[in-house]
Amino acid sequence: MSDATTTTTRLRDELRRRGQRVTPQRLAINAVVESLGRRHVTVDEVFALASDRVPGISLPTVYATLDLLEDVGLLRRVATEGGAAVFDTRTDAHHHVACRRCGAIVDIDATVDSAELLRAAESMGFIPDDTQVVVRGVCAVCAATPRAA
Amino acid sequence: MSDATTTTTRLRDELRRRGQRVTPQRLAINAVVESLGRRHVTVDEVFALASDRVPGISLPTVYATLDLLEDVGLLRRVATEGGAAVFDTRTDAHHHVACRRCGAIVDIDATVDSAELLRAAESMGFIPDDTQVVVRGVCAVCAATPRAA
DNA sequence: CTGGATGCAAACTCTTTGCATGCAT
DNA sequence: ATGCATGCAAAGAGTTTGCATCCAG
Secondary structure (H helix, E strand, O other), X not given: OOHHHHHHHHHHHHHHHHOOOOOHHHHHHHHHHHHOXXXXXXXXXXXXXXXXXXXXXXXXXHXXXXXXXXXXXXXXXXXXOOOOOEEEOOOOOOEEEEEOOOOXXXXXXXXXXXXXXXXXXXXXXXXXXXXXXXXXXXXXXXXHOOOOO | OOHHHHXXXXXXXXXXXXXXXXXXXXXXXXXXXXXXXXXXXXXHHHHHHHHHHOOOOXXXXXXXXXXXXXXXXXXXXXXXXXXXXXXEOOOOOOEEEEEOOOOOEEEEOOOOEOHHHXXXXXXXXXXXXEEEEEEEEXXXXXHHOOOOO
16 A cells, blocks of 8 residues: 555545545645655645646646645645745654755754643643744854855 | 843944944844834834834845844744744744734743754754744634634 | 636735945944 | 945745636535
């Protein structure tokens, strides 16, 4: 059983459950996301790859579908601040380091105890569904670069 | 000794140290940030308030100066994902909860042990300078709202 | 059939850039 | 005097919206 089958099924079921349509575009975008393995993707990237599978697919559809996949839980939006949206095909708990100079975003696998944080959030009536840590700084490559931007 | 005097001095000293200019615009924007107390601000908000102090100040100058204040450490950029930039006048360690529906961003004061995370980042050559946790979910107000957007 | 999804294009928001002027140093 | 910072305006990037058409259910 491939993951592709698994997530396609998950998407199908979830759409039916919501009374939404299972369209070729949605399945194609999910297939693209699936095919990428575990990494970060931009909207443009998905658009380009989805265009190969469904010629004529439009950018607004890609935006809408990525939002949908995030909502379903098949995709996670990375908390970068500003700039282009970045989605993460890894939906399991992990965190990110972002370079202030080159903008690179790299996964960090480390456990962070956010129990107290979540308790605090919940105590104010918040219903959390995603917790991610963003570490900002300068990456190794940029740090090695004299002082250019 | 007011905080205003303190941060104005910090800004002045830092600018001199860098060989950059101490301009009325920079001081005014810093004064605006100072006057707001501890809260979140958008670029437009700062622009409007700074315009009262320095009529004719321009938006590009506000952008540049907010970046400068962030660099100096007098301001922190909130890791929202996409949309308008949000700056935090609180520069001490704390975290945020962001509502997916209304976009509200609220401070969370809770300790999070990010030692392992920082070690992992540093082990890959990263030089971290800011760590913030973003909890996404639905706020109390939106959760109470039937199902509208 | 019927309504939600799509494609297209345009609009919109936020942010950055280029250049001439001005002012801090 | 010197050149960085500013103001203005325009461009640029990313995202969203409106509407007619189309197709999944």
